[in-house]
Amino acid sequence: MDEIPVEQIIRSRRRSIALVITPDGHLIVRAPLKAPVALIEKFVKEKNGWIRKKIGEIRQRPPATVHEYEEGEPFFYFGRMYPLHIVESGNNPIERTDRLCVCRTLLPDIRHRVKCWYMLEAQREIHARCMWFSMTTGYTPKSIRITDARQRWGSCSSDGGINFSWRLIQAPLEIVDYVIVHELVHLKQHDHSKKFWAKVKEIMPDYERRREWLRENERLLRI
Numbered sequence: 001m002d003e004i005p006v007e008q009i010i011r012s013r014r015r016s017i018a019l020v021i022t023p024d025g026h027l028i029v030r031a032p033l034k035a036p037v038a039l040i041e042k043f044v045k046e047k048n049g050w051i052r053k054k055i056g057e058i059r060q061r062p063p064a065t066v067h068e069y070e071e072g073e074p075f076f077y078f079g080r081m082y083p084l085h086i087v088e089s090g091n092n093p094i095e096r097t098d099r100l101c102v103c104r105t106l107l108p109d110i111r112h113r114v115k116c117w118y119m120l121e122a123q124r125e126i127h128a129r130c131m132w133f134s135m136t137t138g139y140t141p142k143s144i145r146i147t148d149a150r151q152r153w154g155s156c157s158s159d160g161g162i163n164f165s166w167r168l169i170q171a172p173l174e175i176v177d178y179v180i181v182h183e184l185v186h187l188k189q190h191d192h193s194k195k196f197w198a199k200v201k202e203i204m205p206d207y208e209r210r211r212e213w214l215r216e217n218e219r220l221l222r223i
C-alpha cells in the first residue's frame with residue numbers, strides 16, 4: 001500500500017504522537033519536541049490503515065458550501081433551508097420569511113451584508129440559548145461572544161468567556177445546543193477527559209449523536 005504523505009509535523013511539549021486529518025483530507029502529525037523522525041515515520045506507517053480509512057471518509061463528504069448569491073440558492077438557518085430571493089424593496093434590507101429576502105440595493109456588497117445579518121441573528125439567538133443553558137446547568141460564562149471563526153464552532157477563553165462562530169446558526173437547534181453545552185462544561189473542565197464527557201452526558205444524554213452530526217456535516221456550515 002502507498003503511504004500517505006505527511007503534510008506537516010507540529011512539535012510541542014506533548015508526550016505522545018498523534019495524527020490529525022484536516023477537513024480537506026491532509027495528514028498532520030503532532031509530536032513531542034524531541035521525538036526522532038524515524039519514530040514518527042514508524043508510527044505513521046503502523047497507522048496507515050486508519051489514515052486511509054479517515055481520508056476516505058472525508059472525501060466522501062459533501063464539499064464546503066460556496067455561495068454565488070444567485071436567486072434560489074439555499075441558505076441555512078437553524079437547520080432549515082431558505083432559498084435566496086432578491087426583492088426590489090422591503091421593510092428591511094434582509095428579511096427571513098419562508099425565503100431569505102435580500103434587497104437588490106445590497107447586491108454589490110451582498111456577501112458582506114448577508115454575513116453581518118447572520119452575525120446579528122447569532123448574537124441574539126445563540127446568546128439567548130446559551131443563557132438558558134447557563135441558568136439550567138449552573139455554568140456561568142463571564143461573556144458570550146460571536147466570532148468569525150471558520151473551523152471552530154465554539155471555544156472557551158482563559159478569562160472565563162465563551163465564543164461561538166456565527167456559522168453555527170446554520171446548524172439545527174439541537175446541534176447548536178450541543179456546542180453550547182460543550183463550551184459551558186469547558187468552563188470548569190478544560191480538557192476532553194472522561195470526566196468532561198461524563199458531565200456533558202449528564203446534561204445532554206444523547207450528545208454523541210449530535211457530535212457525530214457535526215462531524216459529518218460541518219463542511220456545510222463552512223461558508
Ligand SMILES: [Zn+2]
Nearest residue numbers: 182186191192
Ligand atoms: Zn472541547
